[in-house]
Amino acid sequence: MILEVAILDVKPGEEIAFERDFVIASKYISSIDGYISHSLSRCEEKTNRYILLAHWKDLKSHTENFRKSNQYLEWRRLLHHYYDPFPTVEHYSKVYENKIRA
Amino acid sequence: MILEVAILDVKPGEEIAFERDFVIASKYISSIDGYISHSLSRCEEKTNRYILLAHWKDLKSHTENFRKSNQYLEWRRLLHHYYDPFPTVEHYSKVYENKIRA
Numbered sequence: 001m002i003l004e005v006a007i008l009d010v011k012p013g014e015e016i017a018f019e020r021d022f023v024i025a026s027k028y029i030s031s032i033d034g035y036i037s038h039s040l041s042r043c044e045e046k047t048n049r050y051i052l053l054a055h056w057k058d059l060k061s062h063t064e065n066f067r068k069s070n071q072y073l074e075w076r077r078l079l080h081h082y083y084d085p086f087p088t089v090e091h092y093s094k095v096y097e098n099k100i101r102a
Numbered sequence: 103m104i105l106e107v108a109i110l111d112v113k114p115g116e117e118i119a120f121e122r123d124f125v126i127a128s129k130y131i132s133s134i135d136g137y138i139s140h141s142l143s144r145c146e147e148k149t150n151r152y153i154l155l156a157h158w159k160d161l162k163s164h165t166e167n168f169r170k171s172n173q174y175l176e177w178r179r180l181l182h183h184y185y186d187p188f189p190t191v192e193h194y195s196k197v198y199e200n201k202i203r204a
């Protein structure tokens with residue numbers, strides 16, 4: 001499993017519209033073969049900053065299955081105009097995890 | 103719930119020692135009141151980069167309960183010397199989440 005990480009700096013004043021369009025765009029990413037989950041979280045210290053965390057079955061699910069899809073064109077059309085600067089996307093593999101016992 | 107995010111750039115060549123000491127240090131963070139979970143993942147594009155993601159019950163659990171504890175002194179002693187530059191830590195609140203159906 002691969003974790004996609006993108007820190008998203010949204011143009012100030014456009015946060016509400018971005019959050020709305022992110023929900024709409026989510027149907028495109030979640031339809032891709034190899035998609036597992038994704039979340040959007042908002043920064044407490046810098047309120048126009050967000051983090052996108054997406055889990056994929058493997059790297060290719062993101063870089064090939066999604067980025068070369070028609071669904072990506074819709075995702076990009078809905079979301080990319082909100083970002084300034086344009087974000088860097090990185091991929092991570094888990095090396096350690098711990099949770100409290102339920 | 104609050105997500106703590108830190109991008110950790112480890113001095114090149116010290117990755118194996120860092121991963122070993124991170125596991126040892128994990129017992130300190132996980133003993134704190136308000137701790138929920140944490141993970142360490144390694145970057146595919148920049149192999150001396152990691153991301154720490156920690157879930158806390160609330161912001162104070164991290165900034166007060168952990169950072170003002172004796173456990174934090176041990177965490178810092180074990181891990182901080184690996185970082186260059188010293189990382190920025192941010193806190194995020196979830197605004198959206200989706201998963202594939204099992």
